[in-house]
Amino acid sequence: MTHADQDIHQLRTSRLILRNWRPTDIRPFAILNSDPRVCEFLPNILTYEETVTSVTKIESHFKEYGFGLFAVELISTKTFIGFVGLKYFSFDSHFTPSVELAWRLSWKNWGHGLATEAAQKVTQYGFETLGLPEILAITAKRNQRSRRVMEKLGMFTNEDENFLHPQLDHNHPLSEHVLYRFRNNK
Helix, strand or coil: CCCCCCCCCEEECCCEEEECCCHHHHHHHHHHHCCCCCCCCCCCCCCHHHHHHHHHHHHHHHHHHCCCEEEEEECCCCEEEEEEEEEECCCCCCCCCCEEEEEEECHHHCCCCHHHHHHHHHHHHHHHCCCCCEEEEEEECCCHHHHHHHHHCCCEECHHHCEECCCCCCCCCCCEEEEEEEECCC
16 A cells, blocks of 8 residues: 555644555445445445555555545544545546545544545645646535535535536436536635
8 A cells, every 4th residue: 555655645634634545544444435324425335345446546546646535534533534635537527627626534523524624624735735726526416415515615516517427327316416616716
């Protein structure tokens, strides 16, 4: 997983460390990915093997682009609680190529403002360090919790940009997605 020659990526907030992935993150990440509450607005829960593949893809993105989805750790307990970060979209659409803000936290850590706190730090990093002109976020139209996080961040949406996710069957109950934008005003 994390190699000595790999760049060290780390951001901090008052309650969180956003860092490179460690081998010890895989088990709690697999548990998180198998929780139906966490995966309610994802196409399916992930198996342990799919979780390992996911972490490999995350690390490859960091290596190729110099940024990606950070492992998130609570400072108070040194516990892995999920991921927050930036990545290129993995599909073609009217808004790609572009960079997506994404997060997934363990259910017991919901409702404490942690996703918003980490996402604020990541968007600051994206604009100030990476010099991104814009950061996008998507979610299933029905996912009100994620939409609230996006709105707390100051992201905006335009109903005309709603879309059917190209990686889902158009009849899938989660296929309708909303697109949120956050522009770098500097």
